[in-house]
Every structure is written in C-alpha cells, then in structure tokens.
Amino acid sequence: MLRTPSGGAGNGTATAEDRPLSIGAVLNDLREEFPEVTISKIRFLEAEGLVEPHRTPSGYRKFSVRDVERLGHVLRMQRDHYLPLKVIREHLDALDRGEPLPLPAPAEPRELLEAGAVEPDTGLGLRIGRDELMAATGADDAELAQWEAYGLVEAGSDGDYDAETVNIAKLVADLGRFGLEPRHLRAVKAAAEREAGLVEQVVAPLRLHRNPQTRTHAEATAKELAALSVRLHAALVQSALRIRLF
Numbered sequence: 104m105l106r107t108p109s110g111g112a113g114n115g116t117a118t119a120e121d122r123p124l125s126i127g128a129v130l131n132d133l134r135e136e137f138p139e140v141t142i143s144k145i146r147f148l149e150a151e152g153l154v155e156p157h158r159t160p161s162g163y164r165k166f167s168v169r170d171v172e173r174l175g176h177v178l179r180m181q182r183d184h185y186l187p188l189k190v191i192r193e194h195l196d197a198l199d200r201g202e203p204l205p206l207p208a209p210a211e212p213r214e215l216l217e218a219g220a221v222e223p224d225t226g227l228g229l230r231i232g233r234d235e236l237m238a239a240t241g242a243d244d245a246e247l248a249q250w251e252a253y254g255l256v257e258a259g260s261d262g263d264y265d266a267e268t269v270n271i272a273k274l275v276a277d278l279g280r281f282g283l284e285p286r287h288l289r290a291v292k293a294a295a296e297r298e299a300g301l302v303e304q305v306v307a308p309l310r311l312h313r314n315p316q317t318r319t320h321a322e323a324t325a326k327e328l329a330a331l332s333v334r335l336h337a338a339l340v341q342s343a344l345r346i347r348l349f
Contacts, residue, residue, distance in 0.1 A: 123157065123165035132171055137178045138330065139274075141337065145174065147277060151188055153177050153195060180206065181273060187241050230263040239269060240276040250275055253285040254292060298336070302328045 124132070126142055133140045148154055149164075154173050156164040166174075173195070180186045180194065184206055197204045231239070236256075237247055250256045256272045258264055264272070275288065302325055309321030 123167060124171065126156075126164050126166065129166045129171055129174065133174060133178065136175065137182070138333065139270075140178060143281070144277065147280065148174060148177055151192075153188070153192060182270070187239055189241070230259065230261070230265050231269060232263050233258070236264050236269060236272055240272045242272070242276055246276075246279070247272075249285050253289060255285055255288060294336070298332045299329075302332065 126145060129145060130140065130142055133145075145154075149156065154166075154170050154177070156166045156170050159165060177191055177195070180191050186194075186206075194204050194206070233244075233247065237243065240247075242250070247256070250272065251258070255275050256264065256268050258268075275285070278288065305328060306321045306325045309317055309324065312318060312321075
C-alpha cells in the first residue's frame, strides 16, 4: 500500500505523491499485495524495460508513485492473467498511448475456454495445457521438459498445470534469465520440501480431528505457517547475501 501524505504543498512539506522511493521502500509497498516479490524481481522488470526509475548521480534507483503503480500492474497481469512479458509490454505501451487493451478475465479467459485449452479446476482456479504454459513463461518444449525432469514443475493426471505450477514455472523462467539452471534449483526444491514437512508435522494432528472447525483451522494454520516460512527464507537469503557481498 502506498504511503499516505505526511504534509501538504501549502506548508512546503513533500507529500507521498512527490517523494521518490528507494527500491527497499518499493519492495515493502508491493509485498502487501505480492508477498513473493523480491528486489531481484524488481531489478529484472527494470532490465526488461517495464519500468524506468530515476537514477541519482551515485547510481541509486528512485521510484515515483507512478513507477510503483506500474510495477503493481505488471505483477497483477502476471499473477492473474498468466501473461508473458512480451504481451505485458504491449499492454503497457498501449496504456502509455492512452489506448488500453482489454485483458482476459482472471477467472475465465474466454478465448482459452472456447478453444478448449483450459478448464475450470474446482478450488484451484484454471488449469492450462502445455502450450499455454510455454506461452506464459516464454519457455520452449526442451526447457519445460528439463524443468519436469528436475521435479520443479509437474503436470496433473490430466496433463494440465494448475495455477500454483504456473507460478512456479514463471519463477523458474525468471531465474533462468539470470543464468540459474534447473540443476541449480534442486537445493531450493529440497529446502521447500523440508519446510513443507515441518508445516505438516504441526497441522497433522488438527487435520485428523473429527471437528470440522478444527480441520478448517488446520488449513488456515498451514497457510499462515507457509507464509511465515517464505518470509523467513527470504530474510535469511538476504542476510546471507549482505554478509557475503557487502
């Protein structure tokens, strides 16, 4: 959430609308809606030309409120519409020209449904096919096969991919643009499985309870523990990088 003004033009105090933000402040703003976003992700979107923050003489990035709104728009199009960066760039260019392009509805992209490419999946949102996953991530068939070989993404029994798998695939693709290959990500997957095991240990007794409310509480607890685990993992990685690089 963007910061509220702490002063006004009448008393000469800068407001949130004209105060430039550091990349750390931008990260904090975006994480309220996008908990998985990282500084590396913001830098990557900048490198792709989707946002152009001002640079100080010493090289520090300074983002305007419009820059933050633009980043949020990009992340929303990736999360809700599974759009590849090329298509997102076309939408942003159209917006800059004052010609907004219609986006597919987050719940039911009509074109894909009519083509039979995706089907509603109860409780998990839409499922998409192999070709659609490659289009959403920019990967080719060989890259997707490699992701699957290393267990990073996995199709369902029907051969399609759910929303969580699509998100994972997009993250793997983004990391790949920095030179990180699937073999490098095996340790990340192993760590995730260990963290999932810890969460399972905590909620397993609740899930076995006869009381439906207790079982519902188990699901909520699992989500909360997962979110805390992700935040801890991110904090530990950032701390380790500060020690090693700075």
